Amino acid sequence: MPVGGINCGTVYLGGDGRLWLWDIFNKNQEGIEPKVVEWDRNGKGIKEKIRSRDGACYVQPSKDLRPIEQGFAIKINHKGNTIIKHFHADDWEEIKFEATYPVAIIHYIDTKLPLEIKLTAFSPFIPLDEDNSNIPVTVQSFEVKNTGTEVVEIAIAGWLENGVNKFSATTAADGKRTNTVINYADHIAVSSTFSPADPTKYHEAGDTGSMCLSFIGGNAIGIPSFQLPVTAASFSPNHEEKVTVNADEKLTGAVISTHKISPGKTVQQNFAISWHFPNVGKRIDVPDAKTGHYYINKFSDALAVATYVAADYSKLSSQTLLWRDTWYNSSLPWWFQERTFSNISALATTTSHRFKTGRSWAWEGVGACEGNCTHVWHYAQAIGRIFPGIERDNRQRVDLGISLQDDGSIWFRGEYDKRPAIDGQAGRVLGCLREHQMSADNTFLKTNWPNIKKATQFIINQDKNGDGMTDTPLENTLDAVWDGEIAWIVGLCIAAVKAGGLMATEMNDTAFAARCNDYAAKGIKNMDESLFNGEYYIHRPDAVKGRKEIGSYNTCHIDQVLGQSWAWQLGIGRINEKEKTLSALKALWKYNFMQDVGPFIKQHTGWRPYALNGEGGMVMNTNPKNEPKPYGEADAWQLGYFYECMSGFEHQVASHLMAEGLTDEALTLTKAIHDRYHAYKRNPFNEIECSDHYGRAMASYGTFITACGFEYHGPNGSIRFAPKCHKENFKAPFTTAQGWGTYSQKQTGSKQEHHFQIKYGSLQLQKISLEKLDGEKASQLSVTMNRHKIPFNFQQQDTTLLITFLKPVTIPANASLIVST
Known part of the structure; x- marks a missing residue:
């Protein structure tokens, strides 16, 4: 599990509590472990070579990559005996790993010891606070409880190799x-640095910087040179303040904390490992990258990181744990909460970067396909809800700034590919509406409206024949330029133009709102009439070119109603007719979802191994009509995509299934992905597409949104919940522009109670929309906050209750607003 700060590199926590991978040295390598593995696709003895971007870590998961030396051990003095145990799997009877991202808890069990030992590992992760979530540190907090009847003396030693310039300076x-011990009142640190013989060298090296191991508190000693292996003598070292060695020698520092624990008492020992490597790396070639990492705005070196974390440890840890507890305290299935949220951990890997200028930048997956690719990242719903400030900046700085052209097109990879992708263009306009909705006021929309309007008009302009259906050949996420009218692109563009119209209305741009609404209405009508084959939505070939080039044509394509799926994320209503949409989703379930993809993929070639024999999933495309050459006349390499299970697309469908009330199907599809990434098979936190920790996988958060029936508009002060499951006794977390907390509803007979409990920040409301679960007319309502009644008006339409407050209501942290019927 990634346990470093977002945009700070990758540090993994293994199942036994050891740290590994350590991809913090700005190599920007392709894949967490750049490798080529041999793989027998169909069990016929024919070996193929698979790269990291093609699923090498899916076929052969990486483990125990340890470029630097690091670890923890405990010395226990009990009844005259001295016992030393390392915190790794070999030294314990049993280890239990609780992976609740962003926090993991590990229990170390030895029934012969009178101790309960627990490790809590995390980096500060606080939704809405991207700066305090962007700290290059991992915290290792040990709790040791004496379960016996006598005093037990313990000492925990943590050690860390000085890895500064480890790869660039080797002779x-x-x-x-140099390792230097520094004693502060609130922490003891060992600072690791490197001094080059030639001061002009290594300025641009990715591993130039500093590292630090610290103990938060005062009851510890620092050791600048710690000898391994660990023995009893290791816990009684000679006292030194500073040690320097040549660059070709290993230097490992340590911190040791000692405590006597009375029977029934518990001690907590908090260690922090921090790093500070300012240079982003040469593979990222954009001007912003040359300024270095974002965290250097706050921290001068790794010691400064340690000092900050020690000073604010109580707040940073408590707010991180509060989010963990809030997220998992839900009536939704535990595994569902895991799968829909865990992919945001990609931000804590080298997939994702943030530069000193504040610009966010990402590969598609670790080290592969650069430049915040719009046709990939628009699927990712998590960041806009958890760290909306990052997404607002990305829309304004990159999509509507660096990448926006005079004709309204948006370069789909920033500086790397100077052309638009039509699906990415539409997704970014839709993202602008989400970023506006996740704002406290309309500053974002006002500031960016001229450019949002220009980007929306570009989409309208791609409809050559004026029927409301995009038909201009442009790049799309399947890495080809398709001709004709393509349902999944048409619907997505309609949704984007409809979103543009809604933003135009808010900006009182009535002429443009009318233009958007006319386009959307025409497109909706024609899409439903022309691109629906009686069972599902299709791709109508270009009238002149026909099927000469690659396309999905009369096949069943995974994204065929993507526009409607996006619309549910934003609460903008129907794009496609309900009955036809349901028919399309049921066709996907009938033809594309498979409990075992093995027989299907065995019939095809060219696919990458993102689901294997015996595993379930939804494949990208099927040919229910059994047409010859269903994907066109061209022998295109991209055809391999159609036979794959790419989890980001699957999550998008799952979110749509949930939104349309096909709850069992949504849960089954999500569970199939979850099972493919079960820990006994591979890393549960690394959903793989084009390389590791793939950005599109953050579409999983969209399924959580639709499970809650959640809609929110910060500037308007409106919020809606209409849960799709466990309606009678529902509970789930939510995030808004300025606060987060828990929503719950409970039905008892004809009575309902709805609770909005704020845990962090605040929530300002003007309108609340809820469901009347029994379908009856509500005779009366009451709204209270901290037992004080709040005046309101309400109306009911069918089962929807709309509550409007006479003036805005602010719910502060640790307060609850209760609606009762």
């Missing part, structure tokens, strides 16, 4: 490594 003549 004795290159310079010196």
Whole structure:
């Protein structure tokens, strides 16, 4: 599980509590472990070579990559005996790993010891607070409880190799490594640095910087040079303040904390490992990257990181744990909460970067396909809800700034590919509406409206024949330029133009709102009439070119109603006719979802291994009509995509199934992905597409949104919940522009109670929309906050209750607003 700050590199926590991978040195390598594995696709003895971007870590998951030396051990003095145990799997009877991202808890069990030992590992992760979630540190907090009848003395030692310039400076003549012990009132630290023999060298090296191991508190000693292996003597070292060695020598520092624990008492020992490597790396070639990492705005070195974390440890840890507890305290299935949220951990890997200028930048997956690719990242729903400030900046700075052209087109990879992708263009306009809705006021929309309007008009302009259906050949996420009228692109563009119209209305741009509404209405009508084959939505070939080039044509394509799926994320209503939409989703379930994809993929070639024999999933495309050459006349390499299970697309469908009330299907599809990434098979936090920790996988959060029936508009002060499951006794977390907390509803007979409990920040409301579960007319309502009645008006339409407050109501942290019927 990633346990470093977002946009700070990758540090993994293994199942036994050891840290590994350590991709913090700005190599920007392709894949968490750049490798090529041999793989027998169909069990016929024919070996193929699979790269990281093609699923090498799906076929052969990486483990125990340890470029630097690090670990923890405990010495226990009990009844005259001295016991030393390392915190790794070999030294314990049993280890239990609770992976509740962003926090993991590990229990170390030895029934012969009178101790309960627990490790809580995390980096500060606080929704809405992207800066305090962007700290290059991992916290390792040990709790040790004495379950016996006598005093037990323990000492925990943590050690860390000085890895500064480890890869760029390797000979004795290159310079010196130094570990320095620094004692503060609130923490004891070992600072690791490197001094080059030639001061002009290594300025641009990715591993130039500093590292630090610290103990938060005062009851510890720092050791600048710690000898391994660990023995009893290791816990009684000679006291030194500073040690320097040549660059070709290993230097490992340590911090040791000692406590006596009385029977029944518990001690907590908090360690922090921090790093500070300012240079982003040479593979990211954009001007902003040359300024370095975002965290250097706050921290001068790794010691400064440790000092900050020690000073604010109570707040940083309590708010991180509060989010963990809020997220998992839900009536939704535990595994569902895991799967829909865990993919945001990609932000805490080298998939994702943030530069000193504040610009966010990402590969599609670790080290592969650069530049915030719009046709990939628009699927990702998590960041806009958890760290909306990052997405607002990305829309304004990149999509509507660096990438926006005079004709309204948006370069789909920023500086890397100077052309638009039509699906990415539409997704970014839709993202602008989401970012506006996740704002406290209309500043974002006002500031960016001229450019949002221009980007929306570009979409309208791609309809050559004026029927409301995009038909201009442009790049799309399947890495080809398709001709004709393509349902999944048409619907997505209609949704984007409809979103543009809604923003135009808010900006009182009535002429443009009318233009958007006319386009959307025409497109909706024609899409439903022309691109629906009686069972599902299709791709109508270009009238002149026909099927000469690649396309999905009369096949059943996974994204065929993507526009409607996006619309549910934003609460903008129907794009496609309900009955036809349901028919399309049921066709996907009938033809594309498979409990075992093995027989299907065995019939095809060219696919990448993102689901294997015996595993379930929804494949990208099927040919229910058994047409010859269903994907066109061209022998295109991209055809391999059609036979794959790419989890980001699957999550998008699952979110749509949930929104349309096909709850069992949504849960089954999500569970199939969850099972493919079960820990006994591979890393549960690494959903793989084009390389590791793929950005599109954050579409999983959209399924959570639709399970809650959640809609929110910060500037308008409106919120809606209409849960799709466990309606009679529902509970789930939610995030808004300025606060987060828990929503719950409970039905008892004809009575309902709806609770909005704010845990962090605040929530300002003007309108609340809820469901009357029994379908009866509500005779009366009451709204209270902290037992004080709040005046309101309400109306009911069918089962929807709309409550409007006479003036805006602010719910502060630790307060609850209760609606009772």
